[in-house]
Amino acid sequence: xxxxQRLELFYAERVRYFKLLRTISWTKKIGLSLLFxxxxxxxxxxxxxxxxxxxxxxxxxxxxxxxxxxLGGFYGGMSMVFYLLLGGLGVPWFAGLRSxxxxxxxxxxxxxxxxxxxxxxxFIHRFRNLLAQLLIMLGGIAIIYxxxxxxxxxxLRVEFPTTLKLAVLPFIPFDIAKAIIAGxxxxxxxxxx
Numbered sequence: 086x087x088x089x090q091r092l093e094l095f096y097a098e099r100v101r102y103f104k105l106l107r108t109i110s111w112t113k114k115i116g117l118s119l120l121f122x123x124x125x126x127x128x129x130x131x132x133x134x135x136x137x138x139x140x141x142x143x144x145x146x147x148x149x150x151x152x153x154x155x156l157g158g159f160y161g162g163m164s165m166v167f168y169l170l171l172g173g174l175g176v177p178w179f180a181g182l183r184s185x186x187x188x189x190x191x192x193x194x195x196x197x198x199x200x201x202x203x204x205x206x207x208f209i210h211r212f213r214n215l216l217a218q219l220l221i222m223l224g225g226i227a228i229i230y231x232x233x234x235x236x237x238x239x240x241l242r243v244e245f246p247t248t249l250k251l252a253v254l255p256f257i258p259f260d261i262a263k264a265i266i267a268g269x270x271x272x273x274x275x276x277x278x
Contacts, residue, residue: 100276106157114160121152121164122171125198126178138251139190140237142259143180146229149198150222150267153205154274162203169195190252193236197229204228215272222264222271230256 086094106114131144153161172179172195173186179195186192205225209218230253237252238245 122167158206161206194233197232
């Protein structure tokens with residue numbers, strides 16, 4: 086099979102996936118949501134502690150963005166609900182193989198995953214150009230940052246400048262890279278109308 090045939094097969098399969106996603110039963114969509122919760126748990130193990138902040142860099146954000154792309158708003162958000170619910174009940178798939186939803190400086194980020202996946206899922210299929218898709222990805226990340234920063238400031242009882250310094254600014258380069266990769270992947274996956 087040459088490269089042209091492989092590309093044609095890829096294009097046909099991506100169209101088939103999104104058509105299938107619209108027609109399968111809600112139980113199968115729940116199954117896909119559970120699968121994406123697992124994928125998010127796997128990506129959570131990509132963890133880089135920064136040392137000066139209790140918040141690590143993780144791969145979760147990329148999985149959150151892609152759940153919106155591949156499942157749409159409702160089921161992308163549902164996958165993050167499953168991720169939090171099952172992790173809270175003891176599945177050790179949070180960063181560092183942790184489980185439980187105990188109050189802490191990173192809890193707000195986890196709760197931000199739900200509206201971020203919904204946001205990306207709602208808007209990503211409406212705009213086909215790469216710049217719009219990148220902006221949507223950055224919007225999803227901004228939602229995660231907002232809820233993460235609010236919780237961080239509340240939990241550690243720190244002021245806004247300290248919160249920015251420890252909970253937002255160090256992560257921007259990493260998350261811009263994740264948004265760019267997710268934007269290119271979504272542009273490649275989502276078929277033209």
